[in-house]
Amino acid sequence: MIYLDSAATSLYKPESVQTAMLDALHRMASPGRGAHAASMLAADCCFQCRDAIAALFHVPQPEQVVFTFNATHALNIAIRSLVHEGTHVLISGYEHNSVTRPLHAAGAEIHVLRTPLFRQEAFLAELEKQIEWAEVVVCTHASNVFGYVLPIQSVATLCALREIPLVIDASQSAGTLELNFSELGAAFVAMPGHKGLMGPQGTGVLLCKNDAFPLLYGGSGSDSRRETMPDFLPDRLEAGTHNVAGIAGLLAGVRYIQSIGCNTILMREKALMRRFIDGIGHEGSFCLFVSENPLQQASVLSLIPLHLDAEAFAEKLNENGVAVRAGLHCAPTAHETVGTISTGMVRFSFSPFNTEQQIDRAAEICRNNLKNT
Amino acid sequence: MPSSCLNNAIELPESHTHTIVQGSAKSRAPIRKHDYPEHFGQPCFVCRKGFFKLHIILVCRSLTTAQKAARILQKDGIYASVTKAPQMTNPGGCTYGVKIAETKSEAAIGILDRAGIQIVAESSTQDRQRYGERV
Numbered sequence: 001m002i003y004l005d006s007a008a009t010s011l012y013k014p015e016s017v018q019t020a021m022l023d024a025l026h027r028m029a030s031p032g033r034g035a036h037a038a039s040m041l042a043a044d045c046c047f048q049c050r051d052a053i054a055a056l057f058h059v060p061q062p063e064q065v066v067f068t069f070n071a072t073h074a075l076n077i078a079i080r081s082l083v084h085e086g087t088h089v090l091i092s093g094y095e096h097n098s099v100t101r102p103l104h105a106a107g108a109e110i111h112v113l114r115t116p117l118f119r120q121e122a123f124l125a126e127l128e129k130q131i132e133w134a135e136v137v138v139c140t141h142a143s144n145v146f147g148y149v150l151p152i153q154s155v156a157t158l159c160a161l162r163e164i165p166l167v168i169d170a171s172q173s174a175g176t177l178e179l180n181f182s183e184l185g186a187a188f189v190a191m192p193g194h195k196g197l198m199g200p201q202g203t204g205v206l207l208c209k210n211d212a213f214p215l216l217y218g219g220s221g222s223d224s225r226r227e228t229m230p231d232f233l234p235d236r237l238e239a240g241t242h243n244v245a246g247i248a249g250l251l252a253g254v255r256y257i258q259s260i261g262c263n264t265i266l267m268r269e270k271a272l273m274r275r276f277i278d279g280i281g282h283e284g285s286f287c288l289f290v291s292e293n294p295l296q297q298a299s300v301l302s303l304i305p306l307h308l309d310a311e312a313f314a315e316k317l318n319e320n321g322v323a324v325r326a327g328l329h330c331a332p333t334a335h336e337t338v339g340t341i342s343t344g345m346v347r348f349s350f351s352p353f354n355t356e357q358q359i360d361r362a363a364e365i366c367r368n369n370l371k372n373t
Numbered sequence: 374m375p376s377s378c379l380n381n382a383i384e385l386p387e388s389h390t391h392t393i394v395q396g397s398a399k400s401r402a403p404i405r406k407h408d409y410p411e412h413f414g415q416p417c418f419v420c421r422k423g424f425f426k427l428h429i430i431l432v433c434r435s436l437t438t439a440q441k442a443a444r445i446l447q448k449d450g451i452y453a454s455v456t457k458a459p460q461m462t463n464p465g466g467c468t469y470g471v472k473i474a475e476t477k478s479e480a481a482i483g484i485l486d487r488a489g490i491q492i493v494a495e496s497s498t499q500d501r502q503r504y505g506e507r508v
Contacts, residue, residue: 031436032435032436032469034457043440046437047440047441062437062440062441063435063438222466222467222468222469223463223467224466224467225464225466232438234435234437235436
């Protein structure tokens with residue numbers, strides 16, 4: 001199989017991830033649940049992971065790194081902490097359901113900034129116009145459908161000037177695009193562990209500037225006599241037993257990224273994407289979404305087959321051994337913004353572990369199937 | 374520096390030595406030495422009775438804070454290990470702290486204070502029946 005769905009989950013991971021997880025399963029118990037060797041080993045693993053993530057994203061203290069089950073869990077905590085019934089929330093037109101659904105559930109007054117694809121200036125201009133009345137801003141760093149990189153530093157500056165809390169969804173950028181938490185000054189940054197950070201499924205991270213409201217209640221291994229959750233991070237947001245094997249894998253993934261460098265990974269993925277674009281050519285009947293400015297697009301590429309249903313095309317690719325994601329990608333807001341809500345799209349996303357041969361073969365299969373429609 | 378292997382509180386042993394008899398030949402030379410801090414908290418392998426070590430536990434608000442505190446102290450050359458704090462030291466219930474040699478407590482508290490780490494409580498070395506650890 002040629003896996004081109006790394007925007008959903010990184011299937012190809014460093015070997016060290018698997019090794020670390022097996023080691024954790026064999027030797028580690030629960031952190032914060034005792035002082036015996038197996039518990040302390042798990043605690044040490046979790047601390048090292050917090051510390052490594054803090055270093056990668058320039059987070060001042062490891063306590064500000066909270067483990068979650070995934071990015072959706074992290075975003076739910078962030079939104080619950082800041083948004084209440086009637087809170088005015090400004091979001092980009094490229095948000096995922098993991099943002100929009102919790103906002104609807106909280107009863108927020110949502111305003112979507114619908115600006116053209118790959119037009120950062122237009123987005124900033126619109127944001128500046130509308131930010132005055134916003135109480136919270138939620139913005140993705142990179143669209144999971146189009147790979148469109150939003151100007152997150154400028155968004156953060158605008159929010160900071162007006163002291164409006166900003167929540168960043170770094171699901172598609174963590175591990176590839178540079179992200180400096182201290183400089184951004186965001187209230188929260190949410191990310192999955194199983195995509196760009198190369199950890200296993202069931203891991204996620206929430207970077208917290210200050211306090212947050214817990215989503216789950218239960219044992220934390222601290223302040224046990226109190227009926228409420230502890231009032232300090234990370235314990236306040238980490239009720240229940242940790243996914244220690246997952247965190248061990250995540251640590252191995254983060255260390256791999258630190259050893260290679262985010263930019264090297266991004267360059268590799270984008271080179272593969274460019275090769276794929278060149279490989280599928282221009283002869284088929286499809287509409288491809290590519291930015292003229294490479295800096296505005298991460299290694300996520302979508303196309304619409306003009307004479308074939310997106311799901312049917314993805315199925316054809318699957319029959320030929322190419323794994324891609326078709327449909328709305330849990331981001332109807334993004335499709336509404338661009339006008340592709342009725343057709344959906346087929347998304348190709350790249351991993352640094354994809355080979356040139358895989359890319360050439362996948363492009364050839366696409367070309368053949370698109371020609372035949 | 375005194376060195377003995379009694380089940381009594383002693384001054385912090387920089388080393389812990391034994392005089393042993395091997396066969397008929399008497400040797401006054403210590404054959405093994407426990408160097409502090411490498412063997413801190415471990416039982417004496419010769420007499421197996423163990424001994425008291427005077428230490429204090431600087432109780433932190435959370436496990437993560439205790440881990441951070443231990444790392445900071447280690448970087449500053451103070452041997453510190455993370456341990457669960459005695460229940461009576463924290464009114465909130467379970468938590469963790471850093472265990473350090475009593476002789477290093479003043480320096481350690483200063484270092485942690487400068488690092489902005491809040492110490493919830495200190496185990497009292499005066500009251501070693503409660504907080505002294507027999508290993």
